[in-house]
Amino acid sequence: MRVYKIATIIVILFNVLACQDIVDDINDNDPNTISSVDGQSLFTGMQLADITAQLGYLNWAAGVWTGNFVGSGRFAPIQEYQYGNTNSDTPWFNIYVGVVQQARELRSGIPVTNKDFFFGASKVLEAHALGTAASMFGDVPFSEAVNADIPTPIYDGQLEVYGNVQTLLDEGIADLQTAATGGGIAEDLFFGGDSSSWIKAAYTLKARLYLEVGDYANAIAAAQSGISLPSESMQYHPPAVVLTGDTNLLNQFFTGSFPDDLTTEGGYLIELMTGAGNRNNAKTDEVDRVAYYFDGTQINLNGIAGVAEPMNxxxxxxxxxxxxxxxxxxxxxxSALGKLNEHRANLRSGEHFAITTGIYDDYVDTDFDAGGIENVDGSLTRDEALLREIIQERYVSFFAELVSFNDLRRTKKDAVAIQVGVPFNTGAQHPERFLYPFSEENTNGANVPDITDIFIKTPVNQ
Structure with a gap:
C-alpha cells in the first residue's frame, strides 16, 4: 500500500472524467515529509475524504447494481456488470490516505487542541471508512495499514476487521464522552464540535456493522444509544458554491460534462414506487417521496439532487x-413494528422531504396477518411480512447510499419472497463486491487477495 503524509487539508473535487479526484495541490510540500501542522488542521480534510469515499464513485456504481440508476456512456460497463480494478484506485486512496492515514497521524503525538474530541471523532471517521472498505472489498488492511515502516501491509480478514472497527468505535465513544464538547469547533463540518452528536452517530454506525454480520442483539443495543433526532444525522451539507464545485455530489454528476452516464429512468427503484404493482396501499402513498427523488423519470435536481441538498x-x-x-x-x-411506525411518523411530518398529499399512516398488527394489506395473498407469516416491509422500506429510504448495496447482498440469505426484487442487468447474478484497486496490486501484490470476479461473495455474506 503506497501512502503519503499529507501536509495540508485535503481539498476534494469531483472531476468529470475520473468521476472523483483529489486536486493536484493535495501535497503542497514534499509528500514524504510532514510540515508543522496541528492535528485539528487535518480533520476537515479527513471529513471531505470520507464524504468522497462514501458518496462518490463506489456509491454511483453500486447504485447501478441496486437498481437506483441505469448506467450508460462511461457507466455502460458497470450496467453490464463489468468492473475494471482501476476504478477502485481513487476510492481506496480516499479511504486509506485521506481518512485512515490522517486519523492515525492526528493521534500520533502532533499538537492537538481539544485532544479528546479530535481523537474520538477521528476514530469514528476511521471506523466509518474502514467499515466501508471491509464491506465493499472483503479482507482489507487494518493492523498494518498506513504504517510507514510496513510498505506492504497484510490483509486482515473481513470479520476480524469488523471486530476491530467495533473496538475503534468504542474507543472513540469513550474519548468523546470525556471531551463533552458542546460546539464551537470550526474544523468539524458535520456537528461543529458537538460530542453528543458524534457519539450518537458512532452508535448508529455500530448498529449498522452489527446488522451486517447478523449480530442482532448488539445491533439493537447500539441503536438504542444511536441517532434519535433528524438534527443528529451525520450529513454532508454542501456549501452550494457552483463555481467551485462545492455542491451536492449527485447534482455535480447529473449536471456535469457527461450527464447521460447515469439515469434513473428505467431503474427498479422508480418502478417500485410508480409502476404497475407499486408499493402503495391504503396506508402508504409515495407521491411526495417520488417527487423528491424524481422530476418525472429523471433525478430531481431541485430535490434529492438539489445544489444545496444535504446528503446522508x-x-x-x-x-x-x-x-x-x-x-x-x-x-x-x-418493537419492530414500533420502530417502523416511528420512522413513518417522521415521513408524514415532513422530516425527510416535503409532504403534501403523501400518506404514511401507522401500521397495526393485523396489516401483516394473512389477508392484511401487507400480506394480501397470505403467503407469508406475520413476522415474514413485516420483515419484507422493513427491508423494502430500507430500499426506498436509502436511495443513493452504499447501505442499499449492503442490504441487497446480505438479504440474499432470506427467502426470495422477502427480498427486494432487483432484477439482474444481465445474467443471473448480482455483483457481490468491488475489485481491489490496480494501485494495490501494483505496490502490494503479494498480499492482495487473488479475487478478479465481482460475483464472489465476501465472507460475511457467504
Whole structure:
C-alpha cells in the first residue's frame, strides 16, 4: 500500500472524467515529509475524504447494481456488470490516505487542541471508512495499514476487521464522552464540535456493522444509544458554491460534462414506487417521496439532487430501520413494528422531504396477518411480512447510499419472497463486491487477495 503524509487539508473535487479526484495541490510540500501542522488542521480534510469515499464513485456504481440508476456512456460497463480494478484506485486512496492515514497521524503525538474530541471523532471517521472498505472489498488492511515502516501491509480478514472497527468505535465513544464538547469547533463540518452528536452517530454506525454480520442483539443495543433526532444525522451539507464545485455530489454528476452516464429512468427503484404493482396501499402513498427523488423519470435536481441538498452518511432513518430489522429478526414483532411506525411518523411530518398529499399512516398488527394489506395473498407469516416491509422500506429510504448495496447482498440469505426484487442487468447474478484497486496490486501484490470476479461473495455474506 503506497501512502503519503499529507501536509495540508485535503481539498476534494469531483472531476468529470475520473468521476472523483483529489486536486493536484493535495501535497503542497514534499509528500514524504510532514510540515508543522496541528492535528485539528487535518480533520476537515479527513471529513471531505470520507464524504468522497462514501458518496462518490463506489456509491454511483453500486447504485447501478441496486437498481437506483441505469448506467450508460462511461457507466455502460458497470450496467453490464463489468468492473475494471482501476476504478477502485481513487476510492481506496480516499479511504486509506485521506481518512485512515490522517486519523492515525492526528493521534500520533502532533499538537492537538481539544485532544479528546479530535481523537474520538477521528476514530469514528476511521471506523466509518474502514467499515466501508471491509464491506465493499472483503479482507482489507487494518493492523498494518498506513504504517510507514510496513510498505506492504497484510490483509486482515473481513470479520476480524469488523471486530476491530467495533473496538475503534468504542474507543472513540469513550474519548468523546470525556471531551463533552458542546460546539464551537470550526474544523468539524458535520456537528461543529458537538460530542453528543458524534457519539450518537458512532452508535448508529455500530448498529449498522452489527446488522451486517447478523449480530442482532448488539445491533439493537447500539441503536438504542444511536441517532434519535433528524438534527443528529451525520450529513454532508454542501456549501452550494457552483463555481467551485462545492455542491451536492449527485447534482455535480447529473449536471456535469457527461450527464447521460447515469439515469434513473428505467431503474427498479422508480418502478417500485410508480409502476404497475407499486408499493402503495391504503396506508402508504409515495407521491411526495417520488417527487423528491424524481422530476418525472429523471433525478430531481431541485430535490434529492438539489445544489444545496444535504446528503446522508449516518442517519436517523438508518438507525430506526436498523433497530426495526434487528428486532423482527430477533422475533420481537412489537418493537419492530414500533420502530417502523416511528420512522413513518417522521415521513408524514415532513422530516425527510416535503409532504403534501403523501400518506404514511401507522401500521397495526393485523396489516401483516394473512389477508392484511401487507400480506394480501397470505403467503407469508406475520413476522415474514413485516420483515419484507422493513427491508423494502430500507430500499426506498436509502436511495443513493452504499447501505442499499449492503442490504441487497446480505438479504440474499432470506427467502426470495422477502427480498427486494432487483432484477439482474444481465445474467443471473448480482455483483457481490468491488475489485481491489490496480494501485494495490501494483505496490502490494503479494498480499492482495487473488479475487478478479465481482460475483464472489465476501465472507460475511457467504
Amino acid at each position: 452518511l449516518i442517519s436517523l432513518q438508518e438507525n430506526l430501520l436498523t433497530w426495526a430489522e434487528a428486532a423482527i429478526r430477533s422475533n420481537d414483532f412489537a
